[in-house]
Amino acid sequence: MGLRNNQYRWVVLFAATLAQACACFFVQGFGAIALDVKNAMGLDNWQVGMLVSAAQLVPMIGLLVAGELLDRFDERFVVGIGTLIVGGSLCVAALVNSYTELLIILVILGFGYSTAQPGGSKSVSNWFExxxxxxxxxxxxxxxxxxxxxxxxxxxxxxxxxxxQAAFLAGGLVALVGALLFMLLYRSPGLSPCSPKEQIDLRDIIQSRLSMVTEPSMKNIMVSGACLTAAQYAISVFLVLYLHTALGLDSFMATMMFFLVLGSGIVGRISLAAWSDRCKAGRYYPVMTCLGAVTALLILLPLVKGLDLATLSIFMAVTGFFVYGWYGPWVAYVAETAPADRKGFALGMAMTANQVSVILTPPLVGLLRDVFGTYNYGWGVLAVASAVVLFTTSRRYQTMKPQST
Incomplete structure (x- = not known):
């Protein structure tokens, strides 16, 4: 890689990170206004969870399509156009007042959101190695x-x-700005001439892609990713509501605690991913560490009632570090283990497994809260799932290690 390319890759990293932040701005920040949306539209907890799931429904298939597109076309346009769809959908959402109409618009948003995760990841992996x-x-x-x-x-x-409605509009404008900046700044590394894609049989494509599911590394990737995503989205959607209703914090303080969780998550994603570069036990080991930490934190979460604000803040910071930080080493492991010509699809397939959790978890946790009157059952189910996944993936990882040495 030439000197100019070596320097420009940091511009690409900035553009990809900015596009990610702008595309995820509203979806990830929805939990902060979940109480406002719930009160303004007269919704119950299950319906609030369904709003999040609506935006994540299309990516169940869309991530696979986006991954294939990324293997065939320039990331600039795949990611850029997808983020433009996110922005446009949110701007339209600002004009509606019906819950049903809002659900439909958020489903449309999912078409664009499908490109945000695998697209930016592939863009960065093409420039860094x-x-x-x-x-x-x-x-x-x-x-x-x-x-x-x-x-x-x-x-x-x-x-x-x-x-x-103004909050929806703000989210849409942020996504539109991110899309335009990414399309302006991103370019491919250009390390080698691009060869035209061969015309091959659709059946061969499907068999080639889906055969990846049987690989031990991909099994670990998909199961651990789905489990950790479930914990992350449960925290994202319901933490503010939990702190407000169960712990008695006012809306401002509950929101600030969530801000602390996300701030710590930023540190976690960078530091855990950097650790995976140097971890002698392998890049997947930090992911297993996160599974263990998340299990413990979810068990402790129902016990934080009565803690003083300083201790609660420390607990929230540790929670954010692991509940959000796992994604850094996880996605690096996906990019590293995937074949070069199927990297986009591998990222899309791994993230599709995550989408199952994104869709199912918020309504499930909300339903458990509505039925039993407490979030503790939801936290407990997620803790048990994390423990089971840690046990099964660690055993499989141990059998894989001799093959990789």
């Missing part, structure tokens, strides 16, 4: 909690001072 891959991926993936942290500072203020 070897010892710096985890560090770069960690910075890029910090865009998600960074976007959420920005949203926490802005969206509640906008929702209270103006309206919930």
């Amino acid at each position: 070897g010892g710096q891959l985890g560090f770069a991926m960690g910075i890029r993936q910090a865009g998600l909690p960074l976007g959420g942290a920005m949203a926490i500072l802005l969206l509640p203020f906008i929702a209270v001072e103006y309206s919930v």
